[in-house]
Structures are given as C-alpha cells and as structure tokens.
Amino acid sequence: xxxxxxxxxxxxxxxxxxxxxxxxxxxxxxxxxxxxxxxxxxxxxxxxxxxxxxxxxxxxxxxxxxxxxxxxxxxxxxxxxxxxxxxxxxxxxxxxxxxxxxxxxxxxxxxxxxxxxxxxxxxxxxxxxxxxxxxxxxxxxxxxxxxxxxxxxxxxxxxxxxxxxxxxxxxxxxxxxxxxxx
Ligand code: IMP
Ligand code: MG
Numbered sequence: 001x002x003x004x005x006x007x008x009x010x011x012x013x014x015x016x017x018x019x020x021x022x023x024x025x026x027x028x029x030x031x032x033x034x035x036x037x038x039x040x041x042x043x044x045x046x047x048x049x050x051x052x053x054x055x056x057x058x059x060x061x062x063x064x065x066x067x068x069x070x071x072x073x074x075x076x077x078x079x080x081x082x083x084x085x086x087x088x089x090x091x092x093x094x095x096x097x098x099x100x101x102x103x104x105x106x107x108x109x110x111x112x113x114x115x116x117x118x119x120x121x122x123x124x125x126x127x128x129x130x131x132x133x134x135x136x137x138x139x140x141x142x143x144x145x146x147x148x149x150x151x152x153x154x155x156x157x158x159x160x161x162x163x164x165x166x167x168x169x170x171x172x173x174x175x176x177x178x179x180x181x182x
Contacts, residue, residue, distance in 0.1 A: 001162075001163060001165075001166055002166065002168075002170075004153075004163070004172060004173055004176055005153075005154075005166075005170035005171060005172060005173065006170070006171045006172065006173045006174070007170060007171055008168050008169070008170040009145075009147060009152060009168075009169050009170055009171060010145060010155075010168060010169045011167075011168045012155075012167045012168055015050075015127075015144070015155060015168070015169065016050060018144050018145065019047075019050050019051050019054055019144070020054060022051065022125065022142050022144060023051055023054030023055045024054075025142065026051075026055055026095070026125070026142060027055050027056060027057055030057055030059075030093060030095070031057065033093045034091070034092045034093055034120070035057060035058075035059040035060070035092070035093050035095060036059065036060045036061075036062060036087065036089050036092040036093065036094050036095070036119075037052065037059055037060070037061050037062070037094075037095050037097060038061075038062045038063065038064055038087060038089070038094055038095070038096050038097065038110075038114070039061070039062075039063045039064070039097045039098075040063075040064055040065075040066060040096065040097065040098040040099075040106070040107075040110065041063050041064065041065040041066075042065075042156070042158070042164065043098065043099030043100065043156050043157055043158065043164075044097045044098050044099045044127070044156060045156050045164070046155050046156040046164070047097060047099060047127045047144075047155065047156055048061075048097050051097070051125075060092070062087035062089075064081070064083065064086075064087070064110060065081075065082040065083060066079050066080060066081055066082060066106060066109070066110065067079070067080045067082065068080075068105060068106045079105060079106055079109035079110070081113065086113065086114065086116075086117050087114075087117070088117070089114060089117045089118075089119040090117060090118050090119065091118070091119070091120050092119050092120060093119070093120050093121045093123075094114060094119045094121065094122045094123070095122075095123050095124075095125055096110060096111065096114075096122065096123070096124045096125065097125050097126075098124070098125075098126050098127075099126065099127050099128065099156050099157050100126060100127065100128040100129070100130065100152075100157060101124075101126045101128070101129045101130065101134075101138060101140050101143075102130050102132075103134060103135040103136065104134035104135055104136035104137070104138035105135060105136050107124055107126075107136075107138045107140075108136035108137070108138045109136075111124070111138070123141040123142070124138065124139070124140045124141055124142070125140065125141060125142035125143075126140045126142070126143055126144065127144040127145070127155070127156075128143075128144060128145055128146075128147050128152065128157075128169070129143045129145070129146050129147070130146075130147055130148070130149050131146055131147065131148055131149060132149045150171050151171065151172050151177055152169055152170060152171055152172065153166065153169070153170065153172050154166030154167070154168050154169045154170055155167065155168065155169045157169065159172055159176070159177065
C-alpha cells in the first residue's frame with residue numbers, strides 16, 4: 001500500500017504528537033461543559049479513536065454516516081444522511097469530527113441539519129484542511145494539519161474505500177487516481 005504513495009506527508013508519530021496538542025486545547029476549552037462528540041464515518045474513525053483517548057473529560061460519543069457525491073456539475077455536492085434519527089444533542093455542546101475539510105459541503109450540510117436539534121453550540125475539528133477556497137462557508141475550530149490541494153489517503157482517508165488502514169498520511173500517486181483498476 002505504501003508503495004502507492006507519491007510521498008508521505010505525516011507519519012504516525014507526527015500525527016500522534018499533533019493529536020496531543022489538539023486534545024489539550026479541546027480539554028481546556030470544554031472543561032465543565034456537556035460535551036457531545038459526533039464523528040463523521042468512515043473517514044474520522046482512526047482520528048476519533050486516537051484523539052478521544054487523549055481527552056480526559058466526561059463526554060458522549062455519537063457517529064453520523066453520510067455519503068457525499070463529488071464531481072457533479074452542481075456547485076455544492078449532494079450529501080445523503082444514512083440515518084433517519086439524529087443524535088440527541090439538545091442543549092449540549094457539540095464537537096463535530098471529520099477527516100478532512102475540502103469543499104466544505106459535507107460539514108456545512110451536517111452542521112445545518114444538527115442545528116435543527118437545538119444544541120447549545122457546534123464546533124468543528126478536522127484532522128486535515130486543504131488550502132483552497134471553500135464552496136460552503138465552513139471554518140474549522142481545531143485543525144490538525146493544513147495541506148495543499150492534493151488527494152491524500154491513509155489514517156482513515158480512502159480512495160475508493162482503500163488505504164484507510166495505512167498508519168501514515170500521504171499523497172496518492174496520480175496515475176492510480178486516473179486508472180484505479182490497473
Ligand atoms: P467536502 O464535503 O468537499 O469538504 O469533502 C469532505 C469529504 O470528502 C471528506 O470527509 C472525505 O471523505 C472526502 N475527501 C476530500 N478530500 C479528500 C482527499 O484528499 N482524500 C480522501 N478523501 C477526501
Ligand atoms: Mg471518503
């Protein structure tokens with residue numbers, strides 16, 4: 001799998017060191033508050049598991065599963081919610097966790113939907129944020145790493161559902177994106 005990478009951006013120790021820092025920040029910000037973490041599946045699975053074990057606060061954990069369709073002609077990609085019921089977040093401080101902030105379509109749709117459940121606050125934490133203009137006005141409150149606008153895989157991030165179990169994050173070789181079956 002690692003041979004499919006053009007280059008490694010962040011190895012496992014680098015990721016975990018950064019998670020120590022973000023976890024400290026989150027723990028300070030949410031001390032004494034009713035925190036509900038909502039992880040967006042499947043991309044945030046590794047990130048969630050490693051980050052939450054570094055946050056020594058009482059918290060509730062829920063997951064949301066969505067499918068986004070990219071590459072269509074519309075300005076904002078369509079986001080399909082796979083659950084019927086939303087997590088109960090009434091009066092709670094919600095922290096959304098996702099793997100990567102790209103166009104902003106996914107997180108903006110999720111945030112809008114969660115607002116209807118009347119949480120006290122919603123913040124966003126992403127492992128990666130691409131340096132580019134967003135199609136939707138979404139800002140992350142906590143960011144692991146800023147990256148260039150390149151397609152990356154590993155540590156939860158996939159290309160056609162592969163590479164999620166790579167322990168590092170890297171740029172996928174361009175020819176594999178163009179011809180994934182070869
Ligand atoms: P957005 O809605 O465009 O912000 O995209 C968010 C979702 O697109 C992420 O949760 C990922 O699943 C996927 N995505 C965007 N960029 C990448 C990438 O470079 N590698 C893997 N998945 C990506
Ligand atoms: Mg994905």
